[in-house]
Amino acid sequence: GAVVSQHPSWVICKSGTSVKIECRSLDFQATTMFWYRQFPKQSLMLMATSNEGSKATYEQGVEKDKFLINHASLTLSTLTVTSAHPEDSSFYICSASLGDPRRSNQPQHFGDGTRLSIL
Amino acid sequence: GQQLNQSPQSMFIQEGEDVSMNCTSSSIFNTWLWYKQDPGEGPVLLIALYKAGELTSNGRLTAQFGITRKDSFLNISASIPSDVGIYFCAGQLGYDKLIFGTGTLLAVQP
Numbered sequence A: 001g002a003v004v005s006q007h008p009s010w011v012i013c014k015s016g017t018s019v020k021i022e023c024r025s026l027d028f029q030a031t032t033m034f035w036y037r038q039f040p041k042q043s044l045m046l047m048a049t050s051n052e053g054s055k056a057t058y059e060q061g062v063e064k065d066k067f068l069i070n071h072a073s074l075t076l077s078t079l080t081v082t083s084a085h086p087e088d089s090s091f092y093i094c095s096a097s098l099g100d101p102r103r104s105n106q107p108q109h110f111g112d113g114t115r116l117s118i119l
Numbered sequence B: 001g002q003q004l005n006q007s008p009q010s011m012f013i014q015e016g017e018d019v020s021m022n023c024t025s026s027s028i029f030n031t032w033l034w035y036k037q038d039p040g041e042g043p044v045l046l047i048a049l050y051k052a053g054e055l056t057s058n059g060r061l062t063a064q065f066g067i068t069r070k071d072s073f074l075n076i077s078a079s080i081p082s083d084v085g086i087y088f089c090a091g092q093l094g095y096d097k098l099i100f101g102t103g104t105l106l107a108v109q110p
Helices: none
Strands: A004-007 A010-013 A019-025 A032-038 A045-051 A067-073 A076-081 A090-097 A108-110 A114-118 B005-007 B010-014 B019-024 B031-037 B044-049 B055-058 B061-065 B071-076 B085-092 B098-100 B104-109
Touching: A004 A090, A010 A019, A019 A032, A019 A090, A019 A114, A032 A067, A032 A076, A045 A067, A045 B098, A076 A090, A108 B044, B010 B019, B019 B085, B031 B061, B031 B071, B044 B055, B044 B061, B044 B071, B071 B085
Parallel strands: A010 A114, B010 B104
Antiparallel strands: A004 A019, A019 A076, A032 A045, A032 A090, A067 A076, A090 A108, A090 A114, B005 B019, B019 B071, B031 B044, B031 B085, B055 B061, B061 B071, B085 B098, B085 B104
16 A cells, blocks of 8 residues: 555646645654655656655755645645746656655655646 | 666557666666656556566566666566556665656557
């Protein structure tokens, strides 16, 4: 069964609005979660690493003020796309490892993704 | 961002045929992972490899972690229609980041 839950699964909104996506680990604590973006017919690209209780680490070229990440608890990380524009339309996917990835080499499990469409 | 070279880009095969795809990198990885992604869904883990030279099976799937730690392959034997999807390799740096391959689209004709 799924170990990572993502919500919503799809969202359509007007340009200029902000959209929040949730990623939850089910029945386990995730000190680290990861946010990816996937454009059509392309691979997954890591956007940022979400760390519980501290600031997220963003990949080069990803605007931290545009994509706000909050990892408020050991089972929840949120990604907020602020002032979204059509070019932000994409498939956003989160992942988490079972156990602390710094101590155990557990593979990452992915949520089902969120399809974001900005009109 | 960095991506791994994955080949072939796509494959169109008949049901029952065996499939092989591979992934190469200029960098060394500690872990190689293989995922399958269906349309509109997140990737699902198929096989995880942790040691150079490791050969691991999961049903009809077999994957190997290259000796040089810079490559990996995935084989699917006796393909069936539900094998259709996009297969991604991923290399793991240390214990966190995943770097994904470019993907292999598999189509299986009944």
